[in-house]
Amino acid sequence: MTSQASPVTPLNLAQKLISDHLVSGDMLPGSEIALRIDQALLQDVLGTLVMLELEAMGIDRVHTQPSVQYIDHGLVQADNLNAETYLFLKSACERFGVWYSGPGNGISHPVHMENFGVPGQSLVGCDSHTTSAGALGMLAIGAGGIEVAMAMAGEPLYITMPRIWGVRLEGRLPDWVSAKDVVLELLRRHGVSGGKNSILEFYGPGLDELSAMDRLVIANMGTEMGATTSVFPSDESTRRFMSARGREGDWQPLAADPGCHYDVEEVIDLSMLVPLIALPSSPDKVVPVSEVVGQPLHQAYIGSSGNPGYRDFAIVSSMVKGRSVADGISLDINPSSRQVLSTLIQEGYLGELVASGARLHQAGCNGCIGMGQAPAVGRNSLRTVPRNFPGRSGTREDSVFLCSPETAAASALAGVISDPRSMQMDYPRINEPEAIVVNRDVFAAPLPIDQARLKPLQKTDNTPALPTLRPLPNRLEIPVLLITGDNISTDDIMPAGQRVMPYWSSIYASAPFTFEAVDAEYARRADASRNLGGHIIVGGHNYGQGSSRENAALVPRYLGLQVVIAKSFARIHWQNLICFGALPLTFIEDSDADKFAQGDTIIIENLHAQVATSPTLEAEVAGKGTLRLHHGVSERQRELLRVGGVINHLKARQV
Numbered sequence: 001m002t003s004q005a006s007p008v009t010p011l012n013l014a015q016k017l018i019s020d021h022l023v024s025g026d027m028l029p030g031s032e033i034a035l036r037i038d039q040a041l042l043q044d045v046l047g048t049l050v051m052l053e054l055e056a057m058g059i060d061r062v063h064t065q066p067s068v069q070y071i072d073h074g075l076v077q078a079d080n081l082n083a084e085t086y087l088f089l090k091s092a093c094e095r096f097g098v099w100y101s102g103p104g105n106g107i108s109h110p111v112h113m114e115n116f117g118v119p120g121q122s123l124v125g126c127d128s129h130t131t132s133a134g135a136l137g138m139l140a141i142g143a144g145g146i147e148v149a150m151a152m153a154g155e156p157l158y159i160t161m162p163r164i165w166g167v168r169l170e171g172r173l174p175d176w177v178s179a180k181d182v183v184l185e186l187l188r189r190h191g192v193s194g195g196k197n198s199i200l201e202f203y204g205p206g207l208d209e210l211s212a213m214d215r216l217v218i219a220n221m222g223t224e225m226g227a228t229t230s231v232f233p234s235d236e237s238t239r240r241f242m243s244a245r246g247r248e249g250d251w252q253p254l255a256a257d258p259g260c261h262y263d264v265e266e267v268i269d270l271s272m273l274v275p276l277i278a279l280p281s282s283p284d285k286v287v288p289v290s291e292v293v294g295q296p297l298h299q300a301y302i303g304s305s306g307n308p309g310y311r312d313f314a315i316v317s318s319m320v321k322g323r324s325v326a327d328g329i330s331l332d333i334n335p336s337s338r339q340v341l342s343t344l345i346q347e348g349y350l351g352e353l354v355a356s357g358a359r360l361h362q363a364g365c366n367g368c369i370g371m372g373q374a375p376a377v378g379r380n381s382l383r384t385v386p387r388n389f390p391g392r393s394g395t396r397e398d399s400v401f402l403c404s405p406e407t408a409a410a411s412a413l414a415g416v417i418s419d420p421r422s423m424q425m426d427y428p429r430i431n432e433p434e435a436i437v438v439n440r441d442v443f444a445a446p447l448p449i450d451q452a453r454l455k456p457l458q459k460t461d462n463t464p465a466l467p468t469l470r471p472l473p474n475r476l477e478i479p480v481l482l483i484t485g486d487n488i489s490t491d492d493i494m495p496a497g498q499r500v501m502p503y504w505s506s507i508y509a510s511a512p513f514t515f516e517a518v519d520a521e522y523a524r525r526a527d528a529s530r531n532l533g534g535h536i537i538v539g540g541h542n543y544g545q546g547s548s549r550e551n552a553a554l555v556p557r558y559l560g561l562q563v564v565i566a567k568s569f570a571r572i573h574w575q576n577l578i579c580f581g582a583l584p585l586t587f588i589e590d591s592d593a594d595k596f597a598q599g600d601t602i603i604i605e606n607l608h609a610q611v612a613t614s615p616t617l618e619a620e621v622a623g624k625g626t627l628r629l630h631h632g633v634s635e636r637q638r639e640l641l642r643v644g645g646v647i648n649h650l651k652a653r654q655v
Contacts, residue, residue: 301367537564602622
């Protein structure tokens with residue numbers, strides 16, 4: 001009898017990428033898997049903690065190649081702190097074998113794609129918008145800094161196996177509609193948590209319309225849906241992008257198998273899209289621009305990782321050519337990278353922008369993270385950035401809209417919010433040059449290991465050693481110190497902006513700012529709880545959305561946080577809490593949240609045994625009865641909770 005080989009199941013591209021990097025686990029949605037990580041990306045305000053974590057772990061040299069440290073967030077040198085952070089990070093790169101991209105080189109995500117991105121490889125970064133590299137056909141995932149440090153130390157990255165969400169793009173974008181409108185349409189349909197535990201995989205004939213940097217715009221903001229990452233095929237658009245930067249040798253074609261299956265399927269007809277805009281203060285409050293035409297305007301901001309491409313600036317330049325920005329409007333131009341800025345100069349686009357009255361800022365994140373270009377209170381600001389959470393601009397009482405470069409530029413010229421289709425001109429057709437200006441000498445390469453071992457870390461008072469975290473007790477009898485609503489962001493927990501971000505490298509100096517916009521007294525109460533067994537926070541839906549900043553978990557943990565009980569969590573923050581030894585719990589019934597009041601005492605007996613034996617545990621609200629809560633932690637995560645987090649766990653392994 002002749003044996004026949006079993007037919008091979010066709011795989012989608014996301015499954016192929018995961019399979020190529022799978023260390024352990026099964027590719028079943030909802031189960032825990034471990035992934036081998038090829039590359040690591042760090043940005044400065046969170047990279048400081050990663051470097052301190054590598055030091056605490058006793059790491060000699062990182063395993064991910066390349067690992068790249070970018071200086072792109074803390075660029076405002078209002079005092080000595082940011083400048084000293086650069087020195088610390090440069091010394092840490094020399095010590096641990098990491099590439100260093102200094103201030104002025106640009107935003108990590110487009111710069112990494114330009115210089116280091118490789119289709120088919122895996123990338124983890126301590127920034128939620130690391131997903132941007134999915135535009136090149138990479139498996140690119142944002143995570144808390146401690147998980148990035150673990151990957152750099154040679155450990156796998158653990159995630160919940162996502163659903164694969166196939167998004168078929170059809171048709172052709174109309175004039176005055178661009179990639180930003182595509183991702184805003186997805187946010188309009190599904191909201192800020194609709195993509196949780198999913199990978200968005202884009203395919204279909206509409207891809208021919210989208211350049212690699214257009215795809216970055218979409219992959220970047222997929223994280224605003226809560227998606228684990230986004231993935232695009234590596235095709236002719238990808239090849240052209242890499243060829244223009246002298247890197248065609250790193251290109252390879254990648255695509256889903258014909259006949260593959262997706263867990264969720266969706267179609268976007270590009271030809272039916274119109275200019276869209278997200279209203280203050282959430283990326284999913286999306287309406288057609290036509291519904292807000294005529295509203296007053298204070299600022300139009302072009303740039304950030306949300307629209308970093310050459311065409312995003314060139315099209316604005318073409319729109320303002322021979323025209324002037326309206327009186328009283330600030331048109332802020334925030335170049336994304338040194339390469340893009342140099343090419344705009346070479347091609348003549350920058351001069352037109354400056355001549356129109358636009359303001360030119362240095363290449364970096366800047367206004368996107370509240371580091372400059374903050375708007376006046378309550379004045380409308382149109383921005384091409386990925387997020388408009390309250391206060392993220394640097395002004396707490398802001399009024400920030402998210403839109404395309406076309407909409408922002410048309411509005412800046414008109415002096416009020418305007419539909420770009422009303423422009424009395426032909427739609428500019430921007431073709432990227434065949435060769436982009438490249439100078440890779442601005443990057444500092446890793447030192448040979450024999451030299452690296454001799455390099456000391458240039459630490460300051462603002463880069464102290466991390467605190468030692470105590471293991472989670474087996475019995476808790478502690479108060480509820482804070483109750484929050486839905487969609488609490490990491491910006492709400494640990495604020496950004498020039499006033500606070502320079503202190504992010506110090507857990508102790510940043511602690512007083514924790515939750516200040518939600519409850520200005522929280523930090524004081526929490527600090528007092530540290531020696532009394534700690535405290536609990538009760539939250540709503542999508543707790544911890546937004547940035548991957550691990551200090552939003554680590555600093556409350558230092559202040560005594562033991563447990564967070566919420567209706568649901570954002571993926572990265574949930575993982576960050578566990579990594580630092582805090583237990584995230586979810587309500588089985590949302591109505592149970594109504595049983596809690598600030599000051600209530602929560603009692604949990606035999607915590608570790610309960611977590612080990614069941615996906616639920618019992619807690620008592622003193623004087624109000626008991627309820628069951630869900631934890632969902634794996635066996636590996638239970639061990640982290642038992643010993644007080646990842647660093648304690650790794651140290652114990654080394655003994």
